[in-house]
Amino acid sequence: MSVDKKDSLLSEKRLEHKEEELNMKARKKRIILPQKASIKEVMDTINQVPLGLVVLTDDDKVLKGVVTDGDIRRGLLDGICLDEPIERVMNTSPVVVRRGYSSNEILRMFSEQIRRIPVVDEENRVVDIVFYEEFRNLHKGEKKVIVRGRAPLRISFAGGGTDVNPYIETRGGVILSTTINKYCFVTLEKRTDKKITIHSSDYNLTVESENLEDLKYDGELDLIKAVIKLMHPSFGMDLCLYCDVPPGSGLGGSAAAASVTAGVLNHLRHNKLDEYQLSELAFQAERVELGVAGGWQDQYAAVFGGFNFMEFKKEDVIVHPLRIKEDILNELESSLLICFTGKTRNSGRIVESQTKSYLSNKMVVVDALLKTSDFAIQMKNTLLKGNLIKFGKLLHQAWLVKKKFDSKVSDPFIDSLYEAGISAGAIGGKILGAGGGGYILFFCPHLKKIAIAKALEEAGGKIMNFNFDFRGLQTWMVQCHDE
Numbered sequence: 001m002s003v004d005k006k007d008s009l010l011s012e013k014r015l016e017h018k019e020e021e022l023n024m025k026a027r028k029k030r031i032i033l034p035q036k037a038s039i040k041e042v043m044d045t046i047n048q049v050p051l052g053l054v055v056l057t058d059d060d061k062v063l064k065g066v067v068t069d070g071d072i073r074r075g076l077l078d079g080i081c082l083d084e085p086i087e088r089v090m091n092t093s094p095v096v097v098r099r100g101y102s103s104n105e106i107l108r109m110f111s112e113q114i115r116r117i118p119v120v121d122e123e124n125r126v127v128d129i130v131f132y133e134e135f136r137n138l139h140k141g142e143k144k145v146i147v148r149g150r151a152p153l154r155i156s157f158a159g160g161g162t163d164v165n166p167y168i169e170t171r172g173g174v175i176l177s178t179t180i181n182k183y184c185f186v187t188l189e190k191r192t193d194k195k196i197t198i199h200s201s202d203y204n205l206t207v208e209s210e211n212l213e214d215l216k217y218d219g220e221l222d223l224i225k226a227v228i229k230l231m232h233p234s235f236g237m238d239l240c241l242y243c244d245v246p247p248g249s250g251l252g253g254s255a256a257a258a259s260v261t262a263g264v265l266n267h268l269r270h271n272k273l274d275e276y277q278l279s280e281l282a283f284q285a286e287r288v289e290l291g292v293a294g295g296w297q298d299q300y301a302a303v304f305g306g307f308n309f310m311e312f313k314k315e316d317v318i319v320h321p322l323r324i325k326e327d328i329l330n331e332l333e334s335s336l337l338i339c340f341t342g343k344t345r346n347s348g349r350i351v352e353s354q355t356k357s358y359l360s361n362k363m364v365v366v367d368a369l370l371k372t373s374d375f376a377i378q379m380k381n382t383l384l385k386g387n388l389i390k391f392g393k394l395l396h397q398a399w400l401v402k403k404k405f406d407s408k409v410s411d412p413f414i415d416s417l418y419e420a421g422i423s424a425g426a427i428g429g430k431i432l433g434a435g436g437g438g439y440i441l442f443f444c445p446h447l448k449k450i451a452i453a454k455a456l457e458e459a460g461g462k463i464m465n466f467n468f469d470f471r472g473l474q475t476w477m478v479q480c481h482d483e
Helices: 004-032 041-049 069-077 103-109 133-142 222-231 253-268 275-289 297-304 326-335 345-357 363-384 388-402 412-425 446-458
Strands: 032-034 053-059 062-065 116-120 126-131 148-159 175-191 196-200 206-211 237-243 309-312 315-321 336-340 430-431 439-443 461-466 476-478
Touching: 004 032, 004 446, 032 476, 041 053, 041 069, 053 126, 062 116, 069 175, 103 222, 126 222, 148 253, 148 363, 148 388, 175 253, 175 297, 175 363, 196 309, 222 253, 222 275, 237 253, 253 275, 253 476, 275 297, 275 315, 297 309, 326 336, 326 388, 326 446, 336 412, 336 446, 363 388, 363 461, 388 439, 412 430, 412 439, 412 446, 446 461
Parallel strands: 032 053, 196 237
Antiparallel strands: 053 062, 116 126, 148 175, 148 476, 175 237, 175 309, 196 206, 309 315, 336 439, 336 461, 430 439
């Protein structure tokens, strides 16, 4: 949105607020009448300005009493005529607010019967009227509703490619992965109207829609739009997103963005979705609603977090959290290194090409996928037992098999970068995600890690430091305080 447009919208909102404020002042002024007014005049005022109360004063605006439509009805039932002065039925000892009272003092004066209270000065002159609805909005109910969330990115050790249809339907896939402390963040601020704005810092892009029904897929932040449409909120919102790594990096960033968007919306639901339902909705948004080719693992990893062995079956998905000893986790974390290739990629195209090869029964791809499933099982067992050297060697073998999925998985630069790491002492590694760019994971002997990192940077890579994440998707309400 341009600065001029934002300024224009802010000006419009200020004018609307000012106009509403002036209207309320005018209505309050109309329900202040002289104490000598007739019952009929007061009834006419109550009909024209239906605020439920009329305040009665003398010529100097000194409060003399208040009257409600209930007071008038009771008077008429007792035989009082419409032309008689309102003094006959008014309450001469009303509850009042002294100017300067605190919010808490005023709040305690309200009750089920008392919803409008005159405000008087030191000489008992009427200076305002406090309405319970107005007071509630100003002092209690109109604070900003802001929810933030974060979903972790993931590194997949083995099994990638077997979590894609139609492989799942025919053989069932398995994935071994963990999440890391690189995140996709979302802030949701609830609006009082139906308007929806979405801003992505990663793409430097803002999209707007007047309401949910007008939110259209047009190639701009469609994944976030799809999640919002599937969650179907009843309110408008301002949504802001950013991620710790560039889009298309092979760390499951799009799934994390979809998952955390679903998460912050879920935070405001009465009937909340569980982890499986949130994962499925994030999958549905990207793979079904938008038709982007890809696997199932990323959404479950982002929502569940931590080390998981996932089983993808035709009829179900099961996430098995792994109980790995702390010593093993510390050693593994110290042995892993992630290197950015310097370029991102479109994973959907690689997955589409792989799927076509599988459907055409291209045996080299079918065999590679079968071996990948077996590697995932072996590496899971090896990790649980703490044989990390074998784990690193299996990582290397799994990479050689992964390259057979499709010619776009690797390229000469990725191969040269991988070879630079191996030559410097790395035991194994693999491209993260579908391939074609993004990040490469290496398993390094601890004492050689610095030398390997230096060799990779000299070869054109960029090292990214990280730690494991064990908490998965998190959302929280922001406490807003007046300045």
